Amino acid sequence: MSLIDRFRGFYVTLGEGFKSPTTVQYPKEHRDMGHRFRGLPVLVTDVSTGEEKCTACGLCATACPNNVISMTSEPHATKGRHPVTYTIQAPRCLFCGLCVESCPVKAIQMSHVFELATTDRNNLLYDKEKLLELGRGIYDEIEQTESGAWLEVTRFPEEAVTR
């Protein structure tokens, strides 16, 4: 009786002991973030033109509760408008995702980048080039759900790899 109880105590341990570990050896290893993980907002490139999708409409900057985003704009031949500069002040960002929700052209996405620690606070000022670099590989795809409806979903680089 008591022996069985003893083994029962180890039931979970023994059960897990032979599986591969869930813990990853961060920072040596990275784990894949959940699809909806909200890391630093980044700018997305339009794969068909190779340019940023952003039209500098300023809605994200308006939606942002912390005044994190600022931009200047100029006319653009195909998109209408185009950001000349686009800056995110990461230290102020609270990763709420309102900018992403407000963007009418899906030009900004919450990336899976979260390691923002740095020794110089200037590095926390993300300009357009940095943001586009971080957004490389994020794209939208149309997918049919089980119920048959078509849905636009965002793919992140690591998801593309695992698929």
Add this chain to the structure above:
Amino acid sequence: MTTEQNIDMVTLTIDGKEVTVPKGTFVLHAAKQVGVEIPNFCQYPDLRPFGACRTCMVEIVTRRSTIDISCSAPVSEGMQVFTRSQKVLDAQRFAVEALLVDHPIDCPICDASGECELQNHAYYTNVRVNNPLARPKMSWEYETLSESVMIKRDRCVLCGRCVRVCDELVGATALAWAERGFQSYIDGAFGQDLKDSPCVSCGLCIEVCPVGALLNTSYHDTARAWFLKRVQTICTFCGVGCNMELHVEEATGQIKRIIGKQDSGMNGEQLCARGFFGYEFVQGKDRLQTPLVRKNGELVESTWQEALALIAERLPQYRGDSFAGIAGAHNTNEENYLFNKFVRCVMGSNHIDHDAGVGQGVRQAGLRDVFGSDAPTNAFLDIFENARCVLILGSNLSATHPVFSYKLQTAIRRKGIKLIIAAPQALPLSQIADINLQYRAGAEADLLNGLAALVAQRELVAQEYVGDRVDGVDEWIQTAQTYTPEGIAANTGVPVALLEQAAEMYATGGAGADGRLDTGLFPPSTIVYSAGLTLRDGGEEIEYGAAALALLTGNVGRSGAGVNPLKVANNGQGALDMGCAPFLLPGERPLEEPEFRRSLEQAWGLSNPLPSRPGLGLAAMLQAARAGRIRAMYIMGSNPAQAHGNPQVASEALANLEFLVVQDMFRTPTAEYADVVLPACSWAEKDGTYTSAERRIQRVNKALTNHGQSIPDWTILVHVLERMGFERLYTSSDQILAEIASVVPQYGGVDRRTLERPGTVVTLRPGKVYRNPSIDEVRRVGAHWPTTENDPHGTPVLYADGFPGGKARLIPVPFRQGQSMGDGVYGGTVQVSLYHQGTGTMTSRCPTLVSLHENGAADSSPERGRGVGMLQSPNLKQSGYSTGQLTDI
């Protein structure tokens, strides 16, 4: 200003609120008075009702056809109106949905987004479907109509505001509808390219467009409306003194655009091309960043320390008559006042002047000899409201004082004001003139004195008025007998019949010989010209003639009358009032009168008396510098090297100086001769006041942070004085204004608070605008000098209670056979273009203005006048949508 009396009032109920308005008011405007806003597109203040968009529908339950458009439905007694009933909301929603059928809804890339009336109305009326018919939308690409105007036609709601303001308020008639029905779109009038059309690039169409269809080329896609901070200020170019709003992007601290604003000043929402596009120089790449000091013959960047130390060391050596100062007609009153104090008290010199226009200094003789002051007598609004006849003399006001001329043409066309244009060549306004006197250039004095003589000979003189108010009549009449109609005609080249007609029209206020009012006088007539006209030898004779004509016909000191020489630069009037003239002390008081000097010495607390001998004017100053008699100069915001009629003389003079200090925003040609150049702030970077050509003192507000190391001109002067051993006198421009208010009699009681208060209602004319009392009150900001402690709003009409010297003094100008000065009086120095101001220090650094000028847009030169569209359509005055006459209702 008049208040119309005995107006029938009507009481009605709107959404349960009772309101009483004058008969003839439209429901929409009545609703506004009780704070009920009704969506609308085609309705626009000060335009005739149009009734095209149908978004303004309301339910009027006391009538049979209950749903009606409120912008064109006049009120009636006992009317019951509902603006938010279900029926109304359904109707309004349908109207907006219909507009959206072909609308691209590309708000994210639309300049209007955030201030778009279609967005607002769609929100207000609860539109939930876009394109219910699901048919393909029409689409138009961006089209650049001219250097200033772009259009994206699929966003247009065809409200016609643009077409109508351009016609009714600007008088350019450059836009029109093309095609019909679904195909309908906005285009240049008569199918013309806007670049060749009479479009003066005033930007009003862009401003009034309720959606993002008409676009401003320089603002396009560079900012978002809701990131702009709005700062009210005054235009820095011409003497009209338009109120404007600078839109500054907070993140970048740059001016993104400028707009006029309804209900802010005389100009309402109107600006001219200079005001609308003239801001790019502020952000100009070649703005001076640091002081420059001459070392080894080269101007090199330096520090404030070094520059000020050098000035403090060198300047005191030139105290007295070897020093001269040139003030700036574009500087604020505070700066000019301080500059005047600096030159007269610290440097002990009366050689002070400013560029009153075309590179000329202030003239001593002229209107001042007759009236006691050479300020314009009547305020602009007073002229528009009350004048019955306007005589424009020898000035292309459409280029020199554009918004004045736009508003004047509206008043003329609406109210049937008679217009006499006397000019050597056809002007844009000539087309709506009743009489065009095309005289030989230079014959202005002959013409005006001749007209006055004709008035006297035809016994149209206002005997009683003249007896009461005018001196020297008999002598004048005697001299006038030397003028014969034939002689005047020969000198001026104007036919006798036309001269007589003009004399009668002016003298009788356009009412004809039996049109006398009950007062015994004829309806008021006014004379308007650019003060630049008289800045030449013999210029005073023109003014004597103008004054004689006005005095003899009783047209001074009355509403709607007067003699109005409009100063050219935006603060030309202020510079003069602040005493920046060799023979005048602040307040236009002659320097030679010891009592004035003494009162000033007292006010300034001076131990040494002020120098008593009048100094040299601008031209003489430069001559003296060339001859070596003036050895040092201080130039603030002025550019004589370029402005002077003979650049050779000016550059020799400046090069000959031992020490020259220049304060400016840019390295102007004048600055090239300087020993020290100090970087000054632009008008958008400082506080202060300007006095416009109608004597209106208005406030300028700081909108931007200082550019580089530049500081406002008055601060520079304070620093210079400090270095020269004076204690720090002022820490804000308001302190200087307070001193001005106590020292300059005309500016008594003026302070920041009185200038900043919201506009005061100056005219109430319900039932008296074009079947539409949309503007039943006009607000005025600022104050017309003379102001006093008790009446800080000032005096729109001068000399209503007599002249400063008791009576006005007529000055006879004898007739001289065949002596008109002929062509070329300006010696090629005047380049009158709508797109440039003065020497172009500011305007030539605004790319939009430069390209408009270079591409020969309307009014860029006398040859490229306007009128193209109008001349092609001589019957335009009667055409469908053109403004008719004002009707009483």
